[in-house]
Amino acid sequence: MTVYKQLLSLPEDFSFRINLDYLKSTEDGLFRTDQESITRFIVLDGNLFFIKIYVSNNNRLVIETEDVSQSYTKQFERQIMLYIRDWFDLDIHLEPFYTIAKQDEYLKMPISKFYGLRNIGIPDIFEAFVWAILGQQINLSFASTLKDRFIKNYGKRLIHNGEDYWLFPSPRLIASLSMDELFKIGMSRRKCEYIRGIARLIANNQISREKLVQLSDINLAVKQLTAIKGIGPWTANYVLLRCVRYPNAFPINDVGLHNALKLAGSLDRKPSIDEIKQIASAWEGYESYATFFLWRLVY
DNA sequence: GGCCAGGTGGCCA
DNA sequence: TGGCCACATGGC
Numbered sequence: 149m150t151v152y153k154q155l156l157s158l159p160e161d162f163s164f165r166i167n168l169d170y171l172k173s174t175e176d177g178l179f180r181t182d183q184e185s186i187t188r189f190i191v192l193d194g195n196l197f198f199i200k201i202y203v204s205n206n207n208r209l210v211i212e213t214e215d216v217s218q219s220y221t222k223q224f225e226r227q228i229m230l231y232i233r234d235w236f237d238l239d240i241h242l243e244p245f246y247t248i249a250k251q252d253e254y255l256k257m258p259i260s261k262f263y264g265l266r267n268i269g270i271p272d273i274f275e276a277f278v279w280a281i282l283g284q285q286i287n288l289s290f291a292s293t294l295k296d297r298f299i300k301n302y303g304k305r306l307i308h309n310g311e312d313y314w315l316f317p318s319p320r321l322i323a324s325l326s327m328d329e330l331f332k333i334g335m336s337r338r339k340c341e342y343i344r345g346i347a348r349l350i351a352n353n354q355i356s357r358e359k360l361v362q363l364s365d366i367n368l369a370v371k372q373l374t375a376i377k378g379i380g381p382w383t384a385n386y387v388l389l390r391c392v393r394y395p396n397a398f399p400i401n402d403v404g405l406h407n408a409l410k411l412a413g414s415l416d417r418k419p420s421i422d423e424i425k426q427i428a429s430a431w432e433g434y435e436s437y438a439t440f441f442l443w444r445l446v447y
Numbered sequence: 448g449g450c451c452a453g454g455t456g457g458c459c460a
Numbered sequence: 461t462g463g464c465c466a467c468a469t470g471g472c
Contacts, residue, residue, distance in 0.1 A: 280453080284454040284455065285451095285454045286452055287451075287453085289470070290470050290471085334469065335468065336467045337467080338455075339467085377456080380456085401453095443453080
């Protein structure tokens with residue numbers, strides 16, 4: 149099978165090792181990591197590509213693409229590069245964030261520990277919503293179990309070099325499932341309803357990443373999303389942070405964020421919402437990155 | 448055994 | 461608006 153190789157230059161403040169470590173800690177059936185690379189399938193307009201990502205010794209990102217469907221074109225090549233740039237958030241300039249963070253009581257420790265980390269995204273907005281909804285209220289290890297069951301019950305299994313990879317279930321399929329079919333994987337009935345509802349909205353293109361990008365106003369975006377049943381302020385901000393990439397997305401009521409602030413600030417209790425507003429006022433415009441680095445302390 | 452988990456909607460004053 | 465409560469299940 150033909151393999152195409154592309155190079156992407158990396159920002160100075162990008163550490164492949166730190167980002168690989170992060171991905172390793174969140175590995176699910178959708179991608180795999182080893183000591184030096186990340187691999188996964190991606191689908192573009194129904195065409196399948198298998199990609200392998202690693203770093204060259206002159207610090208460039210190497211992307212090898214196997215043309216599984218025999219449909220590789222310059223157009224797909226461009227889309228694959230965009231996908232990688234987005235997944236690793238390569239196009240943001242973080243100098244201003246690091247300048248703020250170095251002098252910040254709560255951020256200086258996480259940025260020194262994880263310097264070079266990027267907000268590794270969830271490019272598929274349906275996946276982002278499902279992951280957020282699954283993670284509501286329950287502990288993260290149980291949320292991961294549910295996600296694993298979700299992917300393996302309703303997703304598509306592919307094999308590459310004898311190893312399993314999964315494609316995330318399509319919103320169209322999930323929208324068509326019965327409540328009982330979804331309930332069997334162990335989530336609450338309400339979560340089944342929320343997920344089926346968002347699947348329907350995405351399948352009908354009433355909600356899309358592009359539309360949310362175009363709003364370009366976080367308050368509008370949150371207002372629009374929280375009108376949907378099952379999407380509260382936390383979920384809306386989570387999706388805007390991990391997928392749509394509003395730099396000022398801020399899930400302020402996130403328990404993990406509270407624990408991270410307690411740890412980073414050596415506090416004897418978790419800070420209150422008002423205290424967090426006070427703390428975060430120094431991060432204006434970079435709340436998403438502040439949150440992402442703080443999360444890395446506790447997850 | 449009880450309480451807390453990467454919350455949210457519904458109900459009631 | 462503000463204060464409860466249920467929700468599925470796992471980990472500690």
